[in-house]
Amino acid sequence: MAAGLALVAGDESRAAKIHQLPNGLGERWRVPAPPSPTLSELFSVHPRDGGWAGFLLAQVAADKPLLWVQDRMAILESGRIHPPGLATRDLIHVEARDARDALWAMEEGVRCSCLSAVVGELWGDPKALDFIATRRLAVASERSGTPCWLVRLGGQVNLSGARMRWQVASAPSLLNDLDPRSPGLPAWDLELFRARGHPPGRWSIAHEADRFHLVAESGDRTLGEERQLRA
């Protein structure tokens, strides 16, 4: 993880000066992180877009095992995680029958301090996922110090106890120097639409090796016309 706040873009990005780097990357960017590990909720703008996984995995420490919970619908709709494609091999995968089991497994995992993070993918808007369930996860996560990521695929933005709420969509990748016709560094459009202790914002970022960069082209886009999401 990149350390040290280099630039906060998004709402303030018009004022921010974007340094053009030779490969199309902008300023180095630090993820707005909560002061201590907690529950973050992440919405995939398109349910069959795997882009969020790249953004999430770049933030997970690799020193301890990772617990990854998927409910059956998420596996059917957008695939099972594929360890050779992940940076970490040390993980435990739980295939939950439904959202209730998935939330239970996440809560069990979050209570352990022996995990680097708990990732739970839920499809749609299950009944079991209400404010109380997310609040329980947030409290357990803060108590044990294990970060928890609740990933919502094809779900509506509803009431939630999560401290940070993101919307992630894949963006056209950066130019590949070696072959202009093939995909380059992955890029994402992020929106932090609700956060405790941090102003909301929108960013276009790319990930390179061990750090995030703002993408220069979209660094100073106008924000007035974009829809505002508030939960």
Add this chain to the structure above:
Amino acid sequence: MPNLAIERWAKSASFAPDAPVVLTLEGPHGPIVHAVTKAAAERGARVGARLTDARALDPALTAIPGDPAADGALVERLAQWAGRWSPLVEVDGDPSRLPGTGGLRLDVTGVAHLFGGEPGLVRDIRHRFAKTGLTSRVAIAPTAAAAWALSRHAPCICGPDVAARVAPLHVSALQLDPGIVRTLERLGLKTVAALIGVPRLALARRFRGAEDVVEAFDRALGRKPEPLTAIGTDPPPRALLKLEEPATHPEAASQALERLIPAFVRELEDRRLGARRLSLTGYRVDGSVAVASVATAIPSREPRHLQRLLADKAATLNPEFGFDAFALSAEWTEDLGAAQESLVEEPSGTRELARLVDRLTVKLGPRAVQRPQAVESYLPERASGWISALAKTEPVALPSAQRPQRLLDRPEAIDVIYATPEGMPRRFMWRRAIHDIARVEGPERIAPEWWRQPSSARLRDYYRVEDADGRRYWIYREGLIGDGRGGLPAWFIHGLFG
């Protein structure tokens, strides 16, 4: 259990108790009487006679085909149930093939005092079998063969002088071949006592080749060891709880578990063992058992952890007519030395992780909680193997190529516009959504594994594509035009990139 077949039938049938009924089996020359009711026996029906002969004596006889397989299953169930008296139980003979030989052998060494001595044990066994509606003949003897003989011919509790007890019995008590028994009878050696008087050498010479009479004789008198096949050098750790009254309360199993765990953990501690698989067995009044088993990821003997694992499963045990005994045993144990986790009450990482895996596995099932186990293969769906999180993983070197973060369990067919025959894809339709391909990289060709796949398997050309919105997918074309393994190549989507 001399009358097992007829008693099992009588429990399920709705005949008057004094009806003359015989159970028959198919013999080489027509049906043979296999079991008889008391009324039928009084009218002359004998086990082993032909049905026609029995009918000749009493035409009113009702014949019903027997079911030796069900008899065998009942004996198996009773053997499990008999675990309440001794951890070592063996089914004696094969009642499904040889009718009327159903019996149970229990190793009661060092067990009897729990039931008030050997007479108490015999009384208890007889009493409980009678309650289930089965006649039992119980004998305790220093040797298995002697117990076999006595239980069938003169049920009693035999002291150390086996020879004196066995001597008056008929020679068939020695578990000999019927042919040999007949020969011995013809020779006038009708009892074991008569046999003892004959010089061993003469006996051995006379019955050479056939099952050795001398050997059977030695087995009965304890001169030759005859181990139970169920014997284990180290009986598994086990704690037993007997209830005064049958408990029909649904919470009974959970409460029994609470009382069993301390004794069980103490035994594990004494033997320096940790349980990997343990089961709680509830013995019901009606001669059946209910079992709840759990497995653990690392050997454990921590009372709270074991209790937490078993508590949910114990609650599901159905008491039916009531439990009157419980046993907690570990079928699979591993060495576990005395260890202190840390000075403060802070569990270590591996142990905490193992406990988490245990809890998840118990609740969701072993197939739902998995760890990645790489397999040496280029086929992506094979390379990303999964095994149960309880098992150990082995490191395997994988080819380093760019792989997607997510893989569909089953590749989905897509419609693709591409430059034939082997050109780049331009546009594809997946789940009724059209994706225009903006960037593409490939192909990465993965050949079928001819040593394990059928010869009709086609090669795959994988492309990493990015659509106009920037979503990245992994698609492949299966086969080539004119590869002789099917028609036109088909396209599939296999993975999603992050």
